[in-house]
Amino acid sequence: xxxxxxxxxxxxxxxxxxxxxxxxxxxxxxxxxxxxxxxxxxxxxxxxxxxxxxxxxxxxxxxxxxxxxxxxxxxxxxxxxxxxxxxxxxxxxxxxxxxxxxxxxxxxxxxxxx
Amino acid sequence: xxxxxxxxxxxxxxxxxxxxxxxxxxxxxxxxxxxxxxxxxxxxxxxxxxxxxxxxxxxxxxxxxxxxxxxxxxxxxxxxxxxxxxxxxxxxxxxxxxxxxxxxxxxxxxxx
Numbered sequence: 001x002x003x004x005x006x007x008x009x010x011x012x013x014x015x016x017x018x019x020x021x022x023x024x025x026x027x028x029x030x031x032x033x034x035x036x037x038x039x040x041x042x043x044x045x046x047x048x049x050x051x052x053x054x055x056x057x058x059x060x061x062x063x064x065x066x067x068x069x070x071x072x073x074x075x076x077x078x079x080x081x082x083x084x085x086x087x088x089x090x091x092x093x094x095x096x097x098x099x100x101x102x103x104x105x106x107x108x109x110x111x112x113x114x
Numbered sequence: 115x116x117x118x119x120x121x122x123x124x125x126x127x128x129x130x131x132x133x134x135x136x137x138x139x140x141x142x143x144x145x146x147x148x149x150x151x152x153x154x155x156x157x158x159x160x161x162x163x164x165x166x167x168x169x170x171x172x173x174x175x176x177x178x179x180x181x182x183x184x185x186x187x188x189x190x191x192x193x194x195x196x197x198x199x200x201x202x203x204x205x206x207x208x209x210x211x212x213x214x215x216x217x218x219x220x221x222x223x224x225x226x
Contacts, residue, residue, distance in 0.1 A: 004157070033213070042201055042216030043158065056213060091157050103214060105157030 002026075004106035006092050012112045018080035021109045025073065025094030032069055033103065034077050035091040043091055049075065050097060082113045115215045116141040116204035123221040132189040134220055136202030139183040144206050147178060148214065149187045151198040158201065158216070161187065192224045 005024040013019050025032050030051050035043035046065065048056040051072035060067065064083070069075040079086055089110050095103040119137040126132040138147065149161040162169055162176045164185075169176045175188040189196055201219040 040218075042199075042219055043214075044216070045213040048213060093157070102160035102163075105159070107155070107157050 004092055004094055004104050006090075006106035006109055008109055009107065010110050010112075012114060013082055015084055015113050016081040018078065019082050019111060020079075021077045021090050021092075021111075023075045023077070023092030023106060025075070025092070026104055028096070029094035029104075030072070030097040031095045031103075032075050033091075033093040033095075034067060034075070035093065035105075037089040037091055037108070039088070046077070079111075082111075084113050087111055087113045115206075115213075116145055118202045118204055118217055120200070120202050120217065120220045122218065123223070125223045125225055126189075126192050128194060128224055128226050129191055132192040132196065132222060132224070134187040134189075134200050134202075134222065135184065136187070137184045138202070138204040141182050141204045145204045146207060147176065147182075147185045148203040148205060149174070149176065150201045150203065150214070150216075151196075152201070152219070153195075153198040161200075194224050194226065196222065197224045198222060 007022050032049040034046040036046050037043040047060045047067050049069045052069050067077045089108040091105055091108040093103045093105040095101050116138050146163050146165050148163040150158040152158045161173050162171055164176045164178050178185045199219040199221050201216050203214050
């Protein structure tokens with residue numbers, strides 16, 4: 001079975017341009033997470049979904065970042081407009097909601113804003 | 115989530131056991147200890163977790179002190195592929211949907 005799939009793997013854009021990242025979680029996983037990882041640091045949570053509902057978006061910079069999880073499966077994270085400081089790796093993870101289970105991470109999308 | 119403290123980096127020899135310490139002195143009674151690792155250019159990978167008792171799986175063993183203020187992840191026979199950043203996280207059950215708060219982790223280099 002495929003794990004968490006993210007695309008694109010790499011993205012280079014000019015500042016002030018929009019960008020979108022896509023995530024397909026593991027089949028059956030209700031919970032979906034988006035994390036931001038700066039170079040040399042641990043991942044930081046941006047938003048967490050339970051099915052199609054965003055239950056924790058307190059760390060999402062809502063002036064330029066948005067996310068959606070239509071139908072409670074795939075998710076898209078968007079930045080508009082991108083800034084130089086947004087250069088980072090964006091990780092998607094998923095897990096079951098019930099039981100003490102692990103989170104599975106995708107390989108991430110490495111964004112470079114120039 | 116309770117704060118965890120880990121050494122910034124450590125080296126270990128291939129084939130030997132690697133013991134990775136973690137301090138979580140403010141851990142509360144409902145918080146588990148989770149370990150994840152991140153190999154270069156990949157997403158984090160779950161290793162093991164525990165509450166009070168020691169745990170073992172095919173990847174590693176987790177030893178939690180009786181007062182739960184610290185723990186040690188043991189990789190019994192380190193291989194070159196175990197070179198990674200290892201994160202120790204104290205958090206309530208993931209079943210509650212709580213976020214995993216990653217710190218800086220320990221950068222482990224396994225040397226031949």
